[in-house]
């Protein structure tokens with residue numbers, strides 16, 4: 001798929017065909033594993049998990065809040081370009097938005113598979129409960145996806161029109177349809193788009209911070225029965241770690257897509273700017289987590305102390321020390337420490353990947369340990385490690401996300417055709 | 424009977440069968456006197472009673488009996504007769520043929536079926552459906568009387584037919600102190616039917632809600648199985664139904680289910696509620712509606728568990744819940760349980 005034009009070059013997709021085959025093979029394996037595991041999930045029901053009535057929430061919930069976080073973080077990065085108009089960020093606007101949409105779709109897949117009655121997934125839109133954070137969340141997610149799609153549309157519409165103009169037949173109709181038939185490429189149409197992009201972004205910011213991700217934190221924090229979650233700082237940490245993972249993701253995607261899809265060189269200034277954002281978020285995230293830990297321990301509430309003991313010294317403590325502390329804070333911090341490294345794409349991909357993987361452990365350590373401690377003395381302690389079915393389905397759903405992302409990146413003008421700067 | 428008056432056994436006083444019969448006859452109240460006290464027609468009563476004895480002896484059939492008296496009974500007892508289930512019709516081994524049963528003017532159907540029916544919620548608007556009672560149900564558990572035998576747990580399992588991993592009631596055993604000064608408290612834990620239930624607060628689809636009689640209901644037809652309530656309950660009272668069964672232990676374990684919250688769901692089947700739903704103690708609502716106590720209360724060997732109307736100041740539970748010994752679990756959570764304990 002190469003469309004040459006005098007002014008713009010539009011050739012999304014892998015530069016290297018062998019790489020394309022290899023990548024799709026990997027994604028294909030993930031999706032196949034997932035499909036196989038999902039078969040067990042569907043036929044054996046929830047008994048295929050290691051969940052119990054004592055630990056009713058496990059890997060799927062952890063991945064769900066993880067992807068909601070990735071999405072909210074990536075979206076907030078996009079607003080730096082389209083709302084705050086931070087110089088040079090325009091280049092990654094669409095990358096961030098598209099990643100946010102896909103993450104959200106994956107998050108909802110995780111919610112869905114986690115329901116005891118998957119066939120009733122639409123019930124929350126029929127019956128509601130005003131006092132339920134989850135009821136609010138479900139609606140916020142839908143509104144949020146709406147905002148993301150709207151934004152991506154206004155951000156990309158003019159390039160879709162341009163591409164439609166230069167192609168013919170089926171392709172032309174495809175791109176024209178994505179542009180919803182608005183095919184002008186005039187200055188006015190562009191400023192119209194930008195105005196609406198900004199408006200949607202302004203609505204989206206509070207939605208993402210307070211409702212989507214803050215709200216997901218609230219979902220846990222309101223649970224008075226679990227002192228470990230029941231804290232005001234909790235939703236804030238949620239948002240910060242979301243920003244951290246989202247920015248790291250966007251940084252990684254920016255490098256990989258520019259290199260492997262556009263065949264261009266990475267803008268070191270932009271990379272450095274993203275890297276510095278990551279540093280900032282790591283610092284705030286670590287600081288707030290430390291405060292939260294300190295308050296918990298200093299309160300000498302036995303429940304809190306024991307939960308922290310489970311996290312730090314329990315059978316799963318490796319996930320805390322290696323992944324949470326190591327991969328999401330210390331290791332990336334080292335990579336980000338030198339200016340020349342921050343301007344080296346390969347090092348930054350590594351740093352981004354490290355954070356993106358490390359935050360998974362953060363999410364697990366939010367969800368699981370609070371359930372290990374019994375809510376009342378005399379009730380049994382919880383034990384949980386995901387089954388192969390849980391891992392398999394999770395891998396599969398992540399695979400679906402990667403597949404959707406790749407297909408999108410291979411067909412959509414995610415890189416502004418006129419280059420990175422404001423047109 | 425081959426036994427004659429001469430057949431004596433060593434060590435057994437030789438009392439003649441005739442003597443025994445005479446004793447019984449002596450004790451038997453005079454039917455005329457008895458029936459004179461009730462409004463209904465005495466002659467009809469005596470005739471029916473005598474014929475009933477004939478049915479028992481096999482001299483006439485149940486069919487003949489009912490055909491003979493149906494009209495007279497309808498006339499004598501009116502509405503009351505027409506609306507009662509015919510006691511002779513008992514699913515499975517009834518004493519009258521179905522044809523005759525249907526020809527009778529009183530409602531056809533077994534006592535059982537009628538009881539279940541009247542306990543079912545009929546439609547949305549049913550004001551008077553399940554849980555609409557005037558009582559406010561409460562339970563008081565006397566910890567001094569509880570011996571920790573777990574009979575309540577077992578009774579609950581068999582009454583509610585809960586699958587493996589689901590136990591509406593557990594007895595928490597706590598040991599305090601150090602050897603040799605150890606004390607042990609057994610704390611039975613059903614669902615507290617909280618007045619401010621966090622489980623109700625968090626349910627995204629309002630599948631779990633408080634009924635007028637104070638019991639927290641779960642609508643298995645609406646619950647999506649998200650387990651948020653499971654997370655929110657401060658008492659660990661909610662259990663997820665993972666679809667497991669006692670098939671290895673008991674043949675056809677899933678054939679019978681309990682009409683929880685007054686809804687009869689038939690045999691337990693894969694993919695059918697309550698599998699994939701959250702479950703918990705319902706104070707045996709289906710029994711309360713029939714005027715019975717919850718299974719755990721009925722079975723308790725130490726008589727530690729009491730059930731009654733907390734809003735009736737004369738009731739035992741109201742008085743016990745008011746005593747200085749009474750307390751609730753986790754009072755500082757603000758959930759205000761309707762299960763009280765006596766220390």
Ligand code: SF4
Nearest residue numbers: 614615617620622656
């Ligand atoms: S004990 Fe738990 S399940 Fe029962 S009403 Fe209270 S919060 Fe709900």
Ligand code: SF4
Nearest residue numbers: 626646647649650652
């Ligand atoms: S598991 Fe069922 S009853 Fe509990 S919160 Fe979810 S939908 Fe409501």
